Amino acid sequence: MTQAVNNRTISGKDAAENIVERVKARTAELAGAGIKPGLAVIIVGSDPASQVYVSAKGKKAEECGFFSFKQQLPPEVAEDRLLALIEALNRDPAIHGILVQLPLPSHIDAGKVVQSIAPEKDVDGFHFINVGKLGTGETRTAFVPCTPAGSMILIERIHGKGLSGLSAVVVGRSNIVGKPMANLLLAANATVTIAHSRTSNLDAVCRQADIIVAAVGRPRMIRGDWIKQGATVIDVGINRVLLEGGEPGKTRLVGDLDFGEAAARARAITPVPGGVGPMTIAMLMANTLRAACLAHDASAPF
Ligand SMILES: Nc1nc(=O)c2c([nH]1)NC[C@@H]1CN(c3ccc(C(=O)N[C@@H](CCC(=O)O)C(=O)O)cc3)C=[N+]21
Structure with missing residues (x-):
């Protein structure tokens, strides 16, 4: 259901589309250089709202021309298994961005999981390195949430x-x-x-x-x-x-x-x-594109 929209309404939907168009254009250029941004999304358990958000992220990544990888893990998965998966994605050159959907089940230490993501693949911007860069104005290489x-x-x-x-x-x-x-x-x-x-x-x-x-x-x-x-x-x-x-x-x-x-x-x-909401997903695409550009020394539009 849409709300009554007036000229004071800031359309996040329109602004997000504009960003996604710019992401698509740069991604198409990078394809010529053999570069394809890759986003991995990990989801633990089956919370319906989380499922909706994660599938929206995957769809948008594909629409942008990215390689999109989703790993669904059972709610009882051991923390070690999740950490091992992140470790493998950290080393995988086809993956430029890693997102672990939050919240995580209480038997998993979410802080430990988030800090295990390589800072240069931390497209959520939650790693201490990226938090510190934002806090000190090092925004050229920081990933901002x-x-x-x-x-x-x-x-x-x-x-x-x-x-x-x-x-x-x-x-x-x-x-x-x-x-x-x-x-x-x-x-x-x-x-x-x-x-x-x-x-x-x-x-x-x-x-x-x-x-x-x-x-x-x-x-x-x-x-x-x-x-x-x-x-x-x-x-x-x-x-x-x-x-x-x-x-x-x-x-x-x-x-x-x-x-x-x-x-x-x-x-x-x-x-x-x-x-x-739509801006959150658009910025995830922008961050993933930027991660791919930084990894390949290519210029990014953001
Ligand atoms: N590691 C991690 N990163 C996140 O960025 C993250 C997360 N975990 N966990 C959950 C929250 C929530 N979140 C939203 C993204 C898009 C919409 C969105 O597009 N909302 C639509 C409506 C969607 C609907 O109808 O349910 C809108 O506001 O128009 C909402 C919420 C990202 N999150």
């Missing part, structure tokens, strides 16, 4: 590349979204606040934001009247909720904000679905 990287491109669509003089509030402090998002905003010269569920006067903190990035994973957590008039709103939340008044068991996706409430005050706002 896909969701914040995609969110930043949507922000640039509204504000251009520099955010000097603007106040940005990131609500959420995860290693996957909140912290890297704050680093990207800081690198663009915004004045950045990282808020979270234990922030006092969260409403007042949000109200002073020229740019607000909501990444808490709680439906409608951020209210419309917490949005400063004319602010740019990036809704990273992907929450599946029961459809009120609909067939029992039917669900729909909502963000961390009430779209209607926030759209009434925002200058620009991302919808859910069709906002940050």
Whole structure:
């Protein structure tokens, strides 16, 4: 179901298509030089949402002209077997990007698994080397996590590349979204606040934001009247909720904000679905292309 779209809506779908077109064009050129970007996605267990995301990633990789490899592992797989698979992919010259779908079952140490991925194949940008590069401004060779990287491109669509003089509030402090998002905003010269569920006067903190990035994973957590008039709103939340008044068991996706409430005050706002989600997948393609280019000393468009 699509939301009412107005001229304040930032279409992540359109922006993602634009990136994917550029990835396809460069991939076609590389084919002439015998280079084919390769993406390996590992999924443990059969969580339905994870299955949907992983198949979307594989499909997009094929659409881009990549070599796409998916390894499905049973939920009870031993950590050692997963680490051995990653080790083999680290050595495989046909693979430029490795993604282990999160979350992992609790008997597996997700941190250990993520850190076992070769930093130059870490297209999720979760390895300490890439986290450190982002934090120190070494963005030429860093892999930036896909969701914040995609969110930043949507922000640039509204504000251009520099955010000097603007106040940005990131609500959420995860290693996957909140912290890297704050680093990207800081690198663009915004004045950045990282808020979270234990922030006092969260409403007042949000109200002073020229740019607000909501990444808490709680439906409608951020209210419309917490949005400063004319602010740019990036809704990273992907929450599946029961459809009120609909067939029992039917669900729909909502963000961390009430779209209607926030759209009434925002200058620009991302919808859910069709906002940050498609950008996450597009940036995974961009990162994989970049990994292949870096591996072959070829120039990358990103
Ligand atoms: N190692 C790892 N890397 C990830 O990047 C990663 C992960 N694990 N685990 C799960 C989260 C979630 N994630 C999404 C990607 C695309 C959409 C997306 O395209 N959403 C569509 C809607 C899809 C639908 O209808 O369900 C949209 O917002 O328009 C959503 C969520 C990547 N993740």
